[in-house]
Amino acid sequence: MDKQNGKIVKGVGGKYTVLCADGVRITARARGAFRHEQISPEVGDDVTLRIEENGDAYIESIGQRKNLLIRPPMANLDILFITAAAAKPAPVLSTLDKLSAICVHGGILPVFVITKCDLDPDGGARIAALYRKSGFPAFTLRGLGEDAGGADVSIDPEEVGALRAFLTANLPGKTAAFAGASGIGKSTLLNLLFPTLALTTGSISEKIERGRHTTRHVELFEADGGLVADTPGFSMLDFMRFDFMKVGDLADAFPDFAPWLGRCRYTKCTHLCEDGCAVCEAVRRGEIERSRHDSYVELYRILKDKKEWKKNGRF
Ligand SMILES: Nc1nc2c(ncn2[C@@H]2O[C@H](COP(=O)(O)OP(=O)(O)OP(=O)(O)O)[C@@H](O)[C@H]2O)c(=O)[nH]1
Ligand SMILES: [Zn+2]
Incomplete structure (x- = not known):
């Protein structure tokens, strides 16, 4: 019998994919006793696996959680990129503030990303400045060219570079997710930042398909030395389903x-x-x-x- 420590990166139908320290992925089932203890392993959980002689792997214990989101269901989030558009749709500051308060309370670093700044450069810069002044990292992104808003919108490379530099510096060893209202350009941004993830997030029709299923799941992907949650299909409001603080x-x-x-x-x-x-x-x-x-x-x-x-x- 062997033991391994790792992190759950995927969980579907009682089967969990656990990423272990050496980069090996092991498929495991949950120990039956978890059900009695009313704990269910979640994506993001740090776990210890027991590997039997025949190769079967079981999640034996779940490490103490730093936080636990209900929707998307995931544990131990470190960084949440709160994405909002400068316009179309206009940002609702109280929503951004509520989400950032949830983050701070749960030990998650909120990072603001203001997209579509080409539509309202002053407004976008103002929102980013507001959050920077309030002590949070904040980035602006603006679409370029006459076709900004079309299917292949390109984003100012300098601004993308600043966000990339932040990821390179802050993502190693951490788990991050992106939250944003529909239509703010989240998919455009994710495809740009994580081209390999784009292959798996898929088309709009797939997103709609996922939206129809009541039990949507999250998967964590390796990127920039850390993990990024694949959350298309989850809305900004999903992230705010929580039992709030005192x-x-x-x-x-x-x-x-x-x-x-x-x-x-x-x-x-x-x-x-x-x-x-x-x-x-x-x-x-x-x-x-x-x-x-x-x-x-x-x-x-x-x-x-x-x-x-x-x-x-x-x-
Ligand atoms: N003008 C402008 N349009 C943009 C920008 N970024 C994305 N868009 C456009 O905004 C629209 C929505 O972009 P998506 O990336 O699909 O947005 P999303 O947030 O993933 O939306 P959902 O798929 O509904 O969740 C598309 O038509 C994009 O071309 C930008 O910086 N400027
Ligand atoms: Zn007072």
Whole structure:
């Protein structure tokens, strides 16, 4: 009997593909006891395999999860590229802020990618600047030429180069995914960044086909020394299906508030609009972006109405 450690990169019908340290892929089944323990292995899980004499492999244990997304179903995500278009469709900042708060709370680095900047260069640059100022990496991409928006849109190579450099520096050893609303140019971007992945993501008809199935699955692909989730067919909203955090944790999910937390007049300040709130004063001085605080207030109200979350670790 042999043991191997690895990461689940694919799971379909109770069969899991586990990428092991030496790059070997082993197909394994889950140990029956997981069902009693009400745990199911997910893509992204770090696992220990038991290999029997006859070559059969079983997932024996699942490592502690850093986070667990419901849709797309995957564990231990490190980086989420939050992609939004400068126009067509126009970005909804509260949606971007909500998703980034989920990320920060779950230990995922949010990276903003603003596509279609040729349609509104100033607007695109403004959004990227807003998120950079709020402490997040942010990139702009603009289609080139008269045929921008056509089937073979090409993107400014300098901007693509900046994003590529970020991937080269940050992806090794990490797991990343891309979230974005339909039509923002996510497929165009993924095909450009990961040409080999493009072969497997396939055509629009395949995407539609996948969309019809209720049990869609995710697969992780090796790229730039890390893993990238193949998530076409999952919408921006899918990524936000979660049991959100406690209202008391919300301010910590806004890293741009950090310099002012603990400096309010009242120790139990909610940072909505109390007298002597250091966060609100920073908003008034323009040191925190107003749209970020507006989103905070919106989320605060939603969370306040929700009961304490129960399902540990799920968000
Ligand atoms: N003007 C402009 N159009 C772009 C750009 N990038 C992509 N597009 C166009 O936007 C449309 C949607 O692009 P896709 O890459 O299919 O978008 P998607 O986000 O994958 O959309 P779904 O397949 O619906 O999820 C296509 O017609 C692209 O040619 C860009 O930078 N500028
Ligand atoms: Zn305050």
